[in-house]
Amino acid sequence: MFTAFIFDMDGVIIDSEPLHFKVDKYVMNTLGFDISTAELEQYVGMTNPEMWTRLKEKYAIGASVEEIINLQVQTKLTLLKESDEQPIEGIVALLELLKQKNKRIGLASSSPRSFIEAVLDKFNVKSYFHSIISGEEVEHGKPAPDIYLKSAEMLETQAGACIVLEDSRNGIKAAKAAGMKCIGYINENSGHQDLSQADCIVENIKEINIELLESLL
Structure with missing residues (x-):
């Protein structure tokens, strides 16, 4: 029996990948570079520091990773608010x-804490979560299992008793590496994500019911 359910956020709770792609392209353009959505898709699920470290090296960007992230996050927060x-x-x-089923509920997102808080406050759903953690608060972001292992610890449950909801290849790899069951959610706006490692795949969140959840463990 599962005791906890852990949500990814971007592309799962909020359909935010189009916003992320738009802002990331804007940031790259501001820095003097063009980047395609197809290239950005491979970074879905990763933390900002890891993504921008890789892009900085690939494109020989002069600005620091911290400067890039500050521009990115502030732009996203403004657009989200509007x-x-x-x-x-x-x-x-x-x-x-x-x-209602008395399950522990966690959120494990690669987004910065400020963006996580802004989304949950905007949707008025923060009170549902027993734990909230950003990928930037663990040593290694997705696809490493760190964030999910830490989430299970915060939820005071075993990793093997957790079910994760993810929309990205990197997120599913992280959940499976942590020893958790994972539901893959097909979100077309998250790009062409390989969800094949998920224990089951849904096209609509409404497909997730207690019978499906209990069948996974």
Whole structure:
């Protein structure tokens, strides 16, 4: 029986990958470079420091990683505040179901803490979560298992009793490396993600019910 459910955030709770792609292209353009959505797709699920370290090296960008991230995050926060974004359909109902079943609920996102907090506050769902952690708060971001292992520790449960909801190849690899069951969510806006390592795959969050969850463990 599972005791805890851990959500990724981007592309799972909020359909934010289009926003991320838009801002990342803007940042690269500001720095004097062009980058395609296809290239950015390979970084979905990674932390900002890891992504920008790789891009800085590849494109020989002069600005520091810290400077790049500051521009990126501030731009995203401004656009999020101005947007009419709503939670992905089915997410609030799933949170309520897990609450009713007395399951521990965690959030493990590669986004910076400031963006996580802004999203949860905007959607008024922060109270559902027993633990919240950013990939920048562990030594190694996704696809390493660190964030999920830490999340299980914060939820005071065993990794093997956790189910994860992810929309990216890197996120699923992290969950499986942590010894957790993982549901892959097909979000077309997250790009062409390989979800084949997931224990099951859904096209709609509404497909996730208690019978499906209990069948995984």
